Amino acid sequence: MEKRKSTIGIGICLMVLGIGVAACAPPKTGLPQGPTAIPTLAPITEIVGQLESTPTQSFAHLSYPARPPSAQSGQGIYDTNCAQCHGADGNGVVPAARNFRDLDYMRGETPASFFTAIAEGRGEMPAFDNTLTSDEIWDSVFYVWRLSTNAETLTQGQQIFNENCASCHGGDGAGLVLGSADFTDPRQTGSLAPRDLYQTITQGLGSMPAWQSRLSQDERWDVIDYLRTFTYDPALAEEVVTVAPQTPTTTLDACDPEQENPLTWEDRTAIEAGQVTYEAQCALCHGQDGSGGLPNTPDFTSGEAQDKLHESPGNFYCAISEGVGAMPSFSNQLSQESHWQVLTYLGSLAP
Numbered sequence: 001m002e003k004r005k006s007t008i009g010i011g012i013c014l015m016v017l018g019i020g021v022a023a024c025a026p027p028k029t030g031l032p033q034g035p036t037a038i039p040t041l042a043p044i045t046e047i048v049g050q051l052e053s054t055p056t057q058s059f060a061h062l063s064y065p066a067r068p069p070s071a072q073s074g075q076g077i078y079d080t081n082c083a084q085c086h087g088a089d090g091n092g093v094v095p096a097a098r099n100f101r102d103l104d105y106m107r108g109e110t111p112a113s114f115f116t117a118i119a120e121g122r123g124e125m126p127a128f129d130n131t132l133t134s135d136e137i138w139d140s141v142f143y144v145w146r147l148s149t150n151a152e153t154l155t156q157g158q159q160i161f162n163e164n165c166a167s168c169h170g171g172d173g174a175g176l177v178l179g180s181a182d183f184t185d186p187r188q189t190g191s192l193a194p195r196d197l198y199q200t201i202t203q204g205l206g207s208m209p210a211w212q213s214r215l216s217q218d219e220r221w222d223v224i225d226y227l228r229t230f231t232y233d234p235a236l237a238e239e240v241v242t243v244a245p246q247t248p249t250t251t252l253d254a255c256d257p258e259q260e261n262p263l264t265w266e267d268r269t270a271i272e273a274g275q276v277t278y279e280a281q282c283a284l285c286h287g288q289d290g291s292g293g294l295p296n297t298p299d300f301t302s303g304e305a306q307d308k309l310h311e312s313p314g315n316f317y318c319a320i321s322e323g324v325g326a327m328p329s330f331s332n333q334l335s336q337e338s339h340w341q342v343l344t345y346l347g348s349l350a351p
């Protein structure tokens with residue numbers, strides 16, 4: 001790849017000066033260190049219903065999509081404008097043209113740097129900012145991106161996401177727990193390469209646990225491919241992604257805050273079963289020992305929480321079954337018996 005960083009940067013600054021947008025600030029930290037400087041990520045087009053409204057200007061090198069890009073629309077654009085060099089399959093025909101099915105290559109790349117490369121041209125590749133609109137370039141970026149994954153992987157990734165991530169990140173990826181990332185915002189995810197995401201997921205970040213010992217490497221890559229679909233529509237004419245709805249396993253009746261624990265607080269079997277549920281479903285947020293993890297989580301080992309739990313366990317039951325604040329509802333996942341088992345376990349965490 002060519003080292004054109006400085007000239008591109010200056011060119012963009014000069015053009016932007018005329019419009020009066022402060023886009024010449026040094027790139028934010030966390031941007032990829034590739035040969036192409038991605039200009040300041042000020043969005044200049046509006047994403048309907050996703051981003052706050054921003055002034056509309058058509059300025060290819062800096063723009064973010066005005067609507068979620070579509071791999072299927074990108075396919076038509078690709079066949080007409082790109083296939084002659086990159087091959088109908090995306091595996092590269094012209095010397096130096098990239099192979100978009102090469103995972104080693106693709107996992108180090110970002111949609112934002114692809115956008116800039118296509119808009120500006122690179123090496124033998126012409127600039128497309130005069131022939132394609134910004135949205136068309138985004139469509140082609142995500143068609144090319146889609147070549148590095150497939151429907152089966154995306155479906156698997158979705159299942160992993162729903163089981164492990166949705167409780168904090170929300171089923172729609174927009175972020176449920178305070179401070180969790182918003183995967184639907186291309187300004188947040190567009191400049192992250194799969195390898196960056198892999199590192200974060202593997203090692204954890206802030207109050208997010210590390211997934212190294214909980215998910216296999218393949219599972220982590222699958223969920224990353226799925227994460228990306230929060231910013232584009234992965235459907236292709238010939239390869240339909242069946243996105244499975246989160247299927248409730250049980251559904252409980254409305255809870256009664258006055259109800260008493262039907263189990264005895266000393267029931268060892270219940271405590272042990274409750275501990276298994278706790279470690280699988282609750283420890284991520286409440287801490288391994290129950291003393292608190294995410295912001296706002298109570299310290300279950302404190303005398304105060306223990307008094308509350310033993311005096312009116314129905315309130316705690318309702319918190320679990322209906323959810324409270326950033327905590328999701330468990331009425332679809334845990335039976336009534338599991339609710340009481342996990343509460344009996346919590347009751348055994350006396351200080």
Ligand code: HEC
Pocket residue numbers: 001002077078081082083084085086094095096097098113114117118122123124125126128140141144
């Ligand atoms: C005339 C041939 C040609 C055409 C047409 C062409 N490309 Fe390229 N493309 C190349 C070559 C050669 C490279 C490698 C450039 C380099 O880094 O030297 C490349 C690189 C790329 C890259 C990688 C950029 C990077 O930063 O690594 C992307 C993405 C890409 N092309 C997408 C497209 C898309 C999408 C289209 C159609 C809208 C397209 N190309 C049309 C030849 C072409």
Ligand code: HEC
Pocket residue numbers: 160161164165166167168169177178179180181188192197200201205206207208209211215223224284285
């Ligand atoms: C216990 C709640 C919780 C769960 C469960 C969780 N996350 Fe997170 N995640 C967070 C929080 C909070 C952050 C923000 C961390 C920070 O910035 O300090 C975060 C950040 C991230 C980021 C970083 C995004 C960026 O901008 O760099 C990625 C990627 C991510 N999570 C993926 C996942 C995946 C994949 C899963 C499921 C395998 C998952 N998370 C499960 C709470 C969670």
Ligand code: HEC
Pocket residue numbers: 167168177277278281282283284285286294295296297298315316317319320324325326327328330342343
């Ligand atoms: C995604 C993170 C998350 C998960 C998973 C989670 N919780 Fe919570 N939980 C919270 C947060 C945050 C609060 C504090 C809510 C508030 O008050 O705003 C809370 C509150 C509670 C309360 C209410 C305490 C009170 O004082 O009213 C109980 C009980 C509770 N959680 C039990 C559980 C159990 C049992 C599980 C597992 C089955 C669980 N939680 C799973 C985040 C979570």
